[in-house]
Amino acid sequence: MHLQNSLKLPSKISKIVLDARVFYVKRDDLVDPFLAGNKFRKLYALLQTPSNKLDKIISYGGTQSNAMLAIAAMCKEKNWEFIYYTKPLSDTLKNENCGNFYHAKKLGMRHIEIEHQYYKDFISSLRFNLDEKIFIVDQGGAVIEAMKGIKVLADEIREADLNVKSLATPSGTGTTALFLALMLPEYKIYTTPCVGDEAYLREQISSLHAIPNNLIILKPQKKYHFAKPYKEFLKIWQKLLESGIEFDLIYAPSLWISLLEQTDEEIIYIHSGGVSGNESMLKRYEKKSFLFNV
Template sequence: MIKKSPISKLILENRTFYVKRDDLIDPYLAGNKYRKLYTLLQTPSDKLNKIISYGGTQSNAMLAIAAMCAEKNWEFIYYTKGISQTQKNEKCGNFFIAKKLGMLHVEVDNEFYKDFIASLRVNLDNKTFIVDQGGAVEEARVGLEVLAEEIRAYDSHIKSLATPSGTGTTALFLALSLPEYKVYTTSCVGDITYLKQQMSALYTIPDNLVFLEPEKKYHFAKPYPEFLHVQKKLLEAGIEFDLLYAPGMWKCLLEQTDEEIMYIHSGGVTGNESMLERYKKKGITSFC
């Protein structure tokens, strides 16, 4: 079943923004991950029996795939590099919930991880599907085209959109699907050069995709006081966003743009509880 999301108005620093509330689609299978997995969600359950993916233990894609597989009754195997005992013992956050949903977690020695991931497609049977890290697959384009049609159907003067990037799949396919819109993004994993390389592996980057460069280098998933400050402002404005991707994107928008913009909510708020624990361990115990 196709699920549509509403649009909310948000006032931030005396500016008007609009938010496409993809976070409200489903508690776990929401945000851009719902869009990226759209094709698989429309796939009849008997066509597949196993999904394989890989990445980090805070991944929103990991949780979304786990939720999808639980719904479809598909086996889900997720590979990561070695993780700490602390991570294994967590009782909240994406990794904990994904395991409760039935995900089989397999650790691979760091030394062999890259080669192991490269070998996953060898001798695959026709009932097994691999979702690359972050959902960066060509199949994701179909779901982003559905999102594009929802945005077009919203009678609005807004012609600028924004969405943060990990692999850049969402921003890329959204820009391709909406050439009449300007689409802002920023790199949350690596720098802009790395992000463009990731995107170019999927498709040629269109001219309407605009890359905003952060004022300084931010390491992915590392706690920063200024990100918590942005999160406080967003919560006060009435909407909760994820702590991994959203603060960096919003910070760039507030500093480098001035028009009315529609932000595509990426979901992922289930990971905020475990992320806030990381802030506390770093001594960042309250909103700035």
Template sequence: MYSPISELYVDGRRFYVKRDDLIDPFLAGNKYRKLYTLLQTPPQKFKTVISYGGTQSNAMLAIAAMCKNKGWEFIYYTKPLSTTQKDEKGGNFYHAKRLGMKHIELANDLYRDFIASLRLNLDEETFVIDQGGAVEEARLGLEVLAKEIREQNLHLKSLATPSGTGTTALFLALSLPEYRVYTTPCVGDADYLREQMSALHEIPKNLTILEPKKKYHFAKPYIEFLEMQQKLLSGGVEFDLIYAPGMWRALLEQTDEEILYIHSGGVSGNESMLQRYKQKGFI
């Protein structure tokens, strides 16, 4: 069954939203697409899945949900956490641990080298997923998404999805050469995003990177992000507070055509992000 499409009006413009956020409470959005190949993998093929990154990660939660369903052990590495992060009673990290994720902290000075060595001497029953789900195996899931978009036949020629590593935007553009695919960097700048995508595949000409007019630090609270998220929520669709606001700001500032926005999920992380906004006095 295909994820539905909603209409959304923002600042007088009509957008369409591909509701991948409705696929599953935890295993939804672009993480469902990226993990599609592993979701089709027989449980007996692997025993352990390893990944790494931050504790706000949507990919971390999606992998935890997948591994629980498959009966696989899930090991997740991070840099040292604060006591506050460890004691949170909500948000992605909390829910991932409840799903059975085994969390291991690495010292800051050891983290980079340890992550670089993860694939050394791996056995055949262990699979490593790079931060954010940036793996070649993600391509099949994005091809399935591309097929859905074609068959839902909206008569649009522009799509949009925000980027961390750029995996979703890259493979979507490769799978839909007849569409213009917009994205914006949410981690680092446009040069960093191009570097990440180029490590997977040559960047196609139909992929357009919209550079933010202001530099934002990843996952930090910004009043304009909260205002954008609340504006979108008043239109009837909840988006995450980390990736979506920057993408929507870029679309409203730098485009003028009708666009299909691919909802990348991640709304489970809003619980902990809203607490941070309250601590900053923004709410």
């Protein structure tokens, strides 16, 4: 069965109660095991592209990336070559037998390391003399083509007609949050920076479009480093798991903590997927003994 025919759309909306508050969760995590969440929405236009129009996808970033895994799944389906560039990795990470990086390689991703001192210039040069059958997906899926898939998401939210006018989605580059805010001006869109700080997120969003008034960036109470284990992240993750839904351990916790601390209305949370990376993250928590001290 082709991937496009097996995707579960529109994704359902679940209701949960957290700290005596009602939240609704747009279950984009259930769209597909690997090609799910906001990465599915960002890659929607490429998924509609006939296989013979392209033969190679290039991307870059970190090895915890949900986008990396989603692109790998798409390229396997489309029979496109997938090349992914990162900075040098430790032998431990290269040899892991779980997590996003492991699964992406199993799906056929070709991984190439670039030395730290050359990385930035190398990434900047990727678009020079591109063949027409090669497409570059910027880190995190931050491409203007993402707008097509996020419009489908926006339409699904409107059609659900829940009478809830606040949405929430975590941000790496802020692409999903931005496009949702532009397409749903009658909604408040909450987000938090999960990669870098608030200034970095504003810079990333502004490189695509001026930040609209209905996009509200919630500043976390403390500075979190991307993909680093934190006791409070594990605690909120476990509480959410008890509510009946598994979220990712990298992007979701910071936003959920901010929503509980800084908002009070009913909110639709857009589940951005990424739970495939929890297996490797939980091993990191276990190494720090956090699993036994929350």
